[in-house]
Amino acid sequence: MSPGASPRNSSHSFRRSIRSASLRKGDFSRSTRSLLDIESLSDNDIHSLLKQAARFTKVKPKQAPLKGRHIALLFYESSTRTRCSFELAAKSLGASTTLVSATASSIEKGESLVDTGSTLAAMGAECIVMRHPSSGAPHVLARHLPIPIINAGDGMHEHPSQALLDCYTILQHRRSMRGLRLLLVGDIFHSRVARSNALLLTRLGAQVTFCGPPALLPDIAETIAPGVRIVRDFDAALPTADVIMMLRVQKERLSGLQLSVDDYVRDYQLTSERLAIAPANALVMHPGPMVRGMELTSDVADGARSLVLEQVRNGVAVRRAILLRALGGRA
């Protein structure tokens, strides 16, 4: 800082001066093989994960590259597909798994997250796959443990394995992400899937549009990634959508927000009539769990253009790739 010059406006440089000894990134003992969020993945990471998943889809792993390895599944929040998907992925690679869930463990007795994680590591867990209702919880664990932490969904923050499997699924139907028009519809604010997908797919060249009512989609959402835009009118957004990704209204996270179901269904439910406005080859996706009759109708969910079960199927392959990367085995 030059003497006499006011650092008022040059906030960046003056704050950097106070941060000069900043340890924020460096002091993490975080393993580079963790998967905490899309943001901390390099382009290379993304491509090799997708490539590895493709290999797993073509050929089932014959040997067990993670034989004798131990993976803990730490679930503070309920889950069907993500938990099973990681468990099947781990087992198919030969690893053994332990499931710890919040309601049947010392977590109920007030044990801290860090203590729970340390306990699992001390018992031989070489990787922890965790889901947690608090945004950033995996980052806390990653700061304290030397083993890779896989984020299986943290609060409203991110769900990186879901975005990777969504991306993988889209790429099975489209040659490239570049220029692909993705429409994410519904409860964007509470959705970790929306954040991870917006971050991942824009990075690969897709155009992401968020669609939803202001209460579930604040204007600030546009700032998540470059090029993301908001269109409130579902019918206006549909004609230019290549992929329509429907999201569940997260009743458990509304925290007092009053939402008229009738209005929501009228304005944002994906029906076959609405789907008819979209391009003929538009794909329909949903990360699950679906609430039929709310964000989409059964005929759409089960329709020819729905990739819902493909997403689930691909989830296992993508998670195999994630676990293999975490534990450094060879396929």
Added chain:
Amino acid sequence: MKRKLDLANARSLLVSGGTLTGGSDEKARSADILIENGRIAAIESTGKIPANGRVVLKANGLIVAPGFIDLHVHLREPGQSYKETIATGTGAAAAGGFTTVCPMPNTTPINDSAEITRWMQAPERDAVVKVRPVAAATVGSNGERLTDFNSLVDAGAVAVSDDGRPILGDRIMREALEAARRANIPVIQHAEDTRLSQGCTMHSGPTSFRLGLRGMSAEAEAAVVARDIALAATTKAHLHVAHLSTAAALEQVRAARKRGIHVTCEVTPHHLLLTDEEVGDYDTNCKMNPPLRSELDRQAMWDGLHDGTIDCIATDHAPHAAHEKDQEFDRAPFGITGLETALPIALMVAAGDLASAVRWLSSNPAKVMAWSEDGIIRVGANADLVIFDADEEWVFTAEDSKSKSKNSPFIGKRLCGRVRHTIVDGRVVYSL
């Protein structure tokens, strides 16, 4: 060791060769200060006062200023001594150059009585600097029934506040202001409409959206400040807005001051320096209430302090144990320590204007509280002084911190400006 004892016990102390800033003539000058029996006995040009066997504190090349006054600290006693005690908290205050601190009433139990107010000031607490408590405005800080302001003032309370649990009810706030006016003390308000900010953990903006954290809107602060100003106008009481953090609330204060309403306010060092982006990867040492705001808000705080709309800097020193901060962001408590890093940040904001930094930390908080004996260096006044090196670069470390808690975003950071000695009533209570 012997020298430290001499300094601590000297009845007569000569501070020689320092540059006096914040004296009655406002102009910095080189001077010697003679202290006798806890008071300033003489101020003369350097070399004019003979040493005569007195204990001499050489301050050559250093700044001598009125001791700093912090109107907003949390000393955690009674009840939360694992975070801080009055002894350790005032030790941190002394290390930061503060000679007077005003502990907030959110202790366990809440300081809503003359007994607790007296207990906090009792000699057994081993306070190193002066402790002038802010007592609760309502019983249990429940916002329902006023405490007995007169008995609190008799016990030594200097203001009332329900800090952390803002007084939201219009009627009870008006009653508090009226009673405070009669007792001749300010009402200090933590301005936050908690009905708007429930469940929120940081400032509402791009960073909170990206991190998936619920954000506190700037309106939650501005709305309460606007309401309080209206009530201060009708009651003619003194409203002091704690830790102002948004441009919108600052505008309210600026307009109110123009209308002649008795409103004062403070800003914390961290709101002058950091923004919500600092939360980074869920750094709980950047979690406090009010939260770090946007860059525009931060710059507004800077301007407000420089143009005098913001009276002073207060640290909102809020110690928390490591195990409390070391958890999920939404579970970690709000607050960071601040006493030991206030001076370098004030100097940075003052951008070389030493007199401004000293004004924000010493004379202005004294003026806010109408303490004519404090925040000034003049013959006859209490010898509460800080002696600091405005140019020394140093790294603030957890090991060196005197606070019992280490929850500061400035740990490990290089700072410029360091306290060398702190003198309270003529006794040297801290020497580097």
